[in-house]
Amino acid sequence: MTKIKDMRSDICQIQCIHPDAVERVKGKMPAPQILMDLAVFFKIFGDHTRIRILNALYEEELCVCDLVEVLGMKQSAVSHQLRVLRGAKVVKFRKVGKMVYYSLDDDHVRELLSDGLAHIQEDRG
Amino acid sequence: MTKIKDMRSDICQIQCIHPDAVERVKGKMPAPQILMDLAVFFKIFGDHTRIRILNALYEEELCVCDLVEVLGMKQSAVSHQLRVLRGAKVVKFRKVGKMVYYSLDDDHVRELLSDGLAHIQEDRG
Protein backbone atom coordinates (compact mmCIF):
# COMPACT_ATOMS: atom_id res chain seq x y z
CA MET A 1 0.00 0.00 0.00
CA THR A 2 3.06 2.24 -0.10
CA LYS A 3 2.95 4.98 -2.63
CA ILE A 4 4.86 4.81 -5.83
CA LYS A 5 8.34 5.85 -4.91
CA ASP A 6 11.80 5.34 -6.31
CA MET A 7 10.36 4.09 -9.56
CA ARG A 8 12.97 6.25 -11.22
CA SER A 9 15.78 6.10 -8.76
CA ASP A 10 18.13 7.48 -11.39
CA ILE A 11 16.70 10.95 -11.11
CA CYS A 12 17.24 13.43 -8.36
CA GLN A 13 14.76 12.95 -5.57
CA ILE A 14 15.40 16.15 -3.74
CA GLN A 15 12.37 18.31 -3.30
CA CYS A 16 13.14 20.92 -0.69
CA ILE A 17 15.42 23.05 -2.84
CA HIS A 18 15.44 26.83 -2.88
CA PRO A 19 16.04 27.13 -6.63
CA ASP A 20 16.98 30.79 -6.51
CA ALA A 21 19.61 30.31 -3.81
CA VAL A 22 21.03 27.26 -5.57
CA GLU A 23 21.33 29.17 -8.82
CA ARG A 24 22.96 32.17 -7.20
CA VAL A 25 25.51 30.02 -5.43
CA LYS A 26 26.20 27.87 -8.47
CA GLY A 27 26.87 31.02 -10.44
CA LYS A 28 29.33 32.40 -7.93
CA MET A 29 31.32 29.29 -7.07
CA PRO A 30 34.95 29.32 -8.26
CA ALA A 31 35.78 27.03 -11.16
CA PRO A 32 36.05 23.30 -10.31
CA GLN A 33 39.78 23.24 -10.99
CA ILE A 34 40.34 26.15 -8.64
CA LEU A 35 38.41 24.44 -5.88
CA MET A 36 40.37 21.27 -6.46
CA ASP A 37 43.67 23.12 -6.24
CA LEU A 38 42.51 24.94 -3.14
CA ALA A 39 41.71 21.69 -1.35
CA VAL A 40 45.06 20.22 -2.38
CA PHE A 41 46.82 23.33 -1.16
CA PHE A 42 45.17 23.31 2.28
CA LYS A 43 45.78 19.59 2.58
CA ILE A 44 49.49 20.31 2.50
CA PHE A 45 49.15 22.20 5.77
CA GLY A 46 46.88 19.57 7.26
CA ASP A 47 49.51 17.11 8.47
CA HIS A 48 51.29 17.09 11.79
CA THR A 49 54.76 16.48 10.41
CA ARG A 50 54.46 19.01 7.62
CA ILE A 51 53.01 21.71 9.84
CA ARG A 52 55.92 21.20 12.22
CA ILE A 53 58.41 21.45 9.39
CA LEU A 54 56.78 24.65 8.20
CA ASN A 55 56.75 26.14 11.68
CA ALA A 56 60.41 25.29 12.09
CA LEU A 57 61.27 26.91 8.77
CA TYR A 58 59.14 29.86 9.78
CA GLU A 59 61.97 30.80 12.12
CA GLU A 60 64.93 30.24 9.86
CA GLU A 61 66.42 28.23 7.05
CA LEU A 62 67.45 24.72 8.09
CA CYS A 63 69.15 21.74 6.52
CA VAL A 64 67.51 18.34 6.48
CA CYS A 65 69.50 16.99 9.39
CA ASP A 66 68.61 20.01 11.49
CA LEU A 67 64.95 19.32 10.77
CA VAL A 68 65.44 15.68 11.68
CA GLU A 69 66.85 16.80 15.02
CA VAL A 70 64.17 19.42 15.64
CA LEU A 71 61.34 17.02 14.86
CA GLY A 72 62.92 13.93 16.38
CA MET A 73 61.93 11.82 13.41
CA LYS A 74 63.58 9.46 10.94
CA GLN A 75 65.48 11.14 8.17
CA SER A 76 63.49 9.33 5.51
CA ALA A 77 60.18 10.46 6.99
CA VAL A 78 61.35 14.06 6.94
CA SER A 79 62.67 13.78 3.40
CA HIS A 80 59.41 12.30 2.17
CA GLN A 81 57.44 15.20 3.59
CA LEU A 82 59.94 17.74 2.28
CA ARG A 83 59.28 16.27 -1.11
CA VAL A 84 55.56 16.91 -0.70
CA LEU A 85 56.22 20.46 0.44
CA ARG A 86 58.60 21.04 -2.45
CA GLY A 87 56.07 19.64 -4.94
CA ALA A 88 53.47 22.09 -3.64
CA LYS A 89 55.97 24.93 -3.88
CA VAL A 90 55.48 25.72 -0.24
CA VAL A 91 59.19 25.45 0.50
CA LYS A 92 62.28 26.15 -1.56
CA PHE A 93 65.79 24.82 -1.15
CA ARG A 94 69.41 25.38 -2.03
CA LYS A 95 72.25 22.89 -2.11
CA VAL A 96 75.59 23.52 -0.44
CA GLY A 97 77.90 20.61 -0.92
CA LYS A 98 76.03 17.52 0.11
CA MET A 99 73.70 19.45 2.34
CA VAL A 100 70.35 20.89 1.34
CA TYR A 101 68.92 23.95 3.06
CA TYR A 102 65.19 24.43 3.09
CA SER A 103 63.16 27.59 3.70
CA LEU A 104 59.60 28.80 3.25
CA ASP A 105 58.85 29.62 -0.35
CA ASP A 106 57.35 33.07 0.12
CA ASP A 107 55.67 35.47 2.51
CA HIS A 108 52.30 34.18 1.44
CA VAL A 109 53.04 30.91 3.14
CA ARG A 110 54.19 32.81 6.23
CA GLU A 111 50.89 34.67 6.32
CA LEU A 112 48.81 31.57 6.02
CA LEU A 113 50.71 29.95 8.85
CA SER A 114 50.35 32.91 11.16
CA ASP A 115 46.71 33.38 10.20
CA GLY A 116 46.03 29.75 11.03
CA LEU A 117 47.88 30.06 14.31
CA ALA A 118 45.95 33.19 15.18
CA HIS A 119 42.71 31.38 14.56
CA ILE A 120 43.71 28.42 16.72
CA GLN A 121 44.88 30.55 19.60
CA GLU A 122 41.84 32.78 19.36
CA ASP A 123 39.60 29.80 19.99
CA ARG A 124 41.34 29.30 23.33
CA GLY A 125 41.04 32.77 24.76
CA MET B 1 85.92 -5.84 6.59
CA THR B 2 83.32 -3.13 7.10
CA LYS B 3 83.98 -0.76 9.90
CA ILE B 4 82.14 -1.00 13.16
CA LYS B 5 78.89 0.79 12.53
CA ASP B 6 75.45 0.75 14.01
CA MET B 7 76.72 -1.09 17.07
CA ARG B 8 74.46 1.24 19.01
CA SER B 9 71.69 1.81 16.58
CA ASP B 10 69.53 3.03 19.42
CA ILE B 11 71.32 6.34 19.59
CA CYS B 12 70.98 9.24 17.22
CA GLN B 13 73.38 8.96 14.34
CA ILE B 14 73.01 12.42 13.00
CA GLN B 15 76.22 14.39 12.82
CA CYS B 16 75.70 17.36 10.57
CA ILE B 17 73.61 19.43 12.96
CA HIS B 18 73.91 23.15 13.45
CA PRO B 19 73.31 23.06 17.21
CA ASP B 20 72.70 26.78 17.55
CA ALA B 21 70.06 26.86 14.83
CA VAL B 22 68.38 23.76 16.21
CA GLU B 23 68.23 25.27 19.67
CA ARG B 24 66.87 28.58 18.43
CA VAL B 25 64.15 26.89 16.43
CA LYS B 26 63.24 24.45 19.18
CA GLY B 27 62.84 27.39 21.53
CA LYS B 28 60.54 29.28 19.22
CA MET B 29 58.29 26.49 18.01
CA PRO B 30 54.67 26.70 19.20
CA ALA B 31 53.62 24.14 21.80
CA PRO B 32 53.02 20.60 20.51
CA GLN B 33 49.29 20.79 21.20
CA ILE B 34 49.01 24.01 19.23
CA LEU B 35 50.80 22.47 16.27
CA MET B 36 48.56 19.44 16.47
CA ASP B 37 45.43 21.62 16.49
CA LEU B 38 46.79 23.69 13.65
CA ALA B 39 47.27 20.63 11.46
CA VAL B 40 43.80 19.37 12.32
CA PHE B 41 42.36 22.77 11.48
CA PHE B 42 44.02 23.00 8.08
CA LYS B 43 43.06 19.42 7.34
CA ILE B 44 39.41 20.48 7.51
CA PHE B 45 39.96 22.70 4.48
CA GLY B 46 41.99 20.07 2.70
CA ASP B 47 39.16 18.06 1.20
CA HIS B 48 37.39 18.61 -2.09
CA THR B 49 33.87 18.16 -0.80
CA ARG B 50 34.40 20.28 2.30
CA ILE B 51 36.08 23.11 0.43
CA ARG B 52 33.17 23.15 -1.99
CA ILE B 53 30.68 23.27 0.86
CA LEU B 54 32.60 26.14 2.42
CA ASN B 55 32.78 28.05 -0.84
CA ALA B 56 29.05 27.59 -1.33
CA LEU B 57 28.33 28.85 2.18
CA TYR B 58 30.72 31.70 1.51
CA GLU B 59 28.01 33.16 -0.68
CA GLU B 60 24.99 32.60 1.51
CA GLU B 61 23.30 30.40 4.07
CA LEU B 62 21.97 27.16 2.60
CA CYS B 63 20.02 24.16 3.81
CA VAL B 64 21.33 20.64 3.42
CA CYS B 65 19.26 19.83 0.36
CA ASP B 66 20.44 23.00 -1.35
CA LEU B 67 24.00 21.91 -0.74
CA VAL B 68 23.20 18.47 -2.10
CA GLU B 69 21.91 20.10 -5.25
CA VAL B 70 24.83 22.54 -5.58
CA LEU B 71 27.42 19.82 -5.11
CA GLY B 72 25.58 17.08 -6.98
CA MET B 73 26.38 14.56 -4.31
CA LYS B 74 24.53 12.07 -2.13
CA GLN B 75 22.76 13.55 0.85
CA SER B 76 24.60 11.25 3.24
CA ALA B 77 27.98 12.28 1.90
CA VAL B 78 27.12 15.93 2.38
CA SER B 79 25.76 15.32 5.87
CA HIS B 80 28.87 13.42 6.92
CA GLN B 81 31.08 16.30 5.83
CA LEU B 82 28.81 18.87 7.46
CA ARG B 83 29.33 16.93 10.64
CA VAL B 84 33.07 17.30 10.30
CA LEU B 85 32.74 21.01 9.62
CA ARG B 86 30.41 21.42 12.56
CA GLY B 87 32.78 19.52 14.84
CA ALA B 88 35.59 21.87 13.85
CA LYS B 89 33.34 24.88 14.44
CA VAL B 90 33.93 26.06 10.92
CA VAL B 91 30.22 26.21 10.17
CA LYS B 92 27.20 26.91 12.32
CA PHE B 93 23.58 25.95 11.77
CA ARG B 94 20.03 26.71 12.75
CA LYS B 95 16.99 24.50 12.53
CA VAL B 96 13.73 25.60 10.96
CA GLY B 97 11.16 22.88 11.09
CA LYS B 98 12.76 19.78 9.67
CA MET B 99 15.27 21.75 7.70
CA VAL B 100 18.72 22.77 8.84
CA TYR B 101 20.41 25.88 7.50
CA TYR B 102 24.18 26.04 7.51
CA SER B 103 26.47 29.05 7.28
CA LEU B 104 30.12 29.89 7.85
CA ASP B 105 30.93 30.19 11.53
CA ASP B 106 32.74 33.51 11.46
CA ASP B 107 34.66 36.02 9.39
CA HIS B 108 37.88 34.31 10.28
CA VAL B 109 36.85 31.34 8.19
CA ARG B 110 35.91 33.71 5.38
CA GLU B 111 39.36 35.26 5.49
CA LEU B 112 41.15 31.96 5.40
CA LEU B 113 39.13 30.88 2.41
CA SER B 114 39.77 34.08 0.47
CA ASP B 115 43.46 34.06 1.45
CA GLY B 116 43.80 30.53 0.19
CA LEU B 117 41.99 31.39 -3.02
CA ALA B 118 44.21 34.43 -3.51
CA HIS B 119 47.28 32.26 -3.13
CA ILE B 120 46.02 29.69 -5.62
CA GLN B 121 45.07 32.25 -8.22
CA GLU B 122 48.30 34.15 -7.70
CA ASP B 123 50.27 31.07 -8.72
CA ARG B 124 48.50 31.13 -12.06
CA GLY B 125 49.10 34.68 -13.10
Added chain:
DNA sequence: TGATTATATGAATAAATGTTCATATAATAA
Protein backbone atom coordinates in the same frame (compact mmCIF):
# COMPACT_ATOMS: atom_id res chain seq x y z
C1' DT C 1 89.95 4.68 -5.90
C1' DG C 2 87.17 3.45 -1.78
C1' DA C 3 84.86 5.08 2.43
C1' DT C 4 81.88 8.24 4.56
C1' DT C 5 78.22 11.45 4.89
C1' DA C 6 73.76 13.97 3.61
C1' DT C 7 69.80 13.41 1.27
C1' DA C 8 66.34 11.09 -1.69
C1' DT C 9 63.26 7.50 -2.92
C1' DG C 10 60.78 2.87 -4.04
C1' DA C 11 58.20 -0.69 -1.84
C1' DA C 12 55.59 -2.44 1.91
C1' DT C 13 52.70 -1.80 5.77
C1' DA C 14 49.52 0.33 8.76
C1' DA C 15 46.40 3.87 9.76
C1' DA C 16 43.23 7.42 8.45
C1' DT C 17 39.60 9.00 5.61
C1' DG C 18 35.57 9.66 2.21
C1' DT C 19 31.67 7.61 0.08
C1' DT C 20 27.88 4.53 -0.11
C1' DC C 21 24.13 1.84 1.68
C1' DA C 22 20.89 1.15 4.92
C1' DT C 23 18.59 2.86 8.54
C1' DA C 24 17.49 6.04 12.36
C1' DT C 25 15.57 10.34 14.04
C1' DA C 26 12.66 14.12 14.07
C1' DA C 27 9.33 17.25 12.17
C1' DT C 28 5.25 17.79 9.51
C1' DA C 29 1.10 16.58 7.01
C1' DA C 30 -2.84 13.68 6.07
Added chain:
DNA sequence: TTATTATATGAACATTTATTCATATAATCA
Protein backbone atom coordinates in the same frame (compact mmCIF):
# COMPACT_ATOMS: atom_id res chain seq x y z
C1' DT D 1 -1.88 7.38 13.97
C1' DT D 2 0.50 6.61 9.64
C1' DA D 3 3.03 8.47 5.81
C1' DT D 4 6.25 11.60 4.15
C1' DT D 5 10.13 14.53 4.21
C1' DA D 6 14.75 16.48 5.77
C1' DT D 7 18.64 15.31 7.99
C1' DA D 8 21.87 12.37 10.62
C1' DT D 9 24.65 8.39 11.38
C1' DG D 10 26.73 3.48 11.90
C1' DA D 11 29.02 0.00 9.28
C1' DA D 12 31.44 -1.58 5.31
C1' DC D 13 34.45 -0.77 1.62
C1' DA D 14 37.82 1.45 -1.11
C1' DT D 15 41.27 4.83 -1.43
C1' DT D 16 44.69 7.71 0.27
C1' DT D 17 48.48 8.66 2.98
C1' DA D 18 52.38 8.65 6.47
C1' DT D 19 56.02 6.01 8.19
C1' DT D 20 59.60 2.55 8.03
C1' DC D 21 63.13 -0.20 5.91
C1' DA D 22 66.33 -0.76 2.60
C1' DT D 23 68.79 1.17 -0.79
C1' DA D 24 70.22 4.70 -4.21
C1' DT D 25 72.46 8.99 -5.35
C1' DA D 26 75.72 12.42 -4.92
C1' DA D 27 79.24 15.04 -2.67
C1' DT D 28 83.38 14.96 0.06
C1' DC D 29 87.44 13.11 2.11
C1' DA D 30 91.39 9.97 2.74
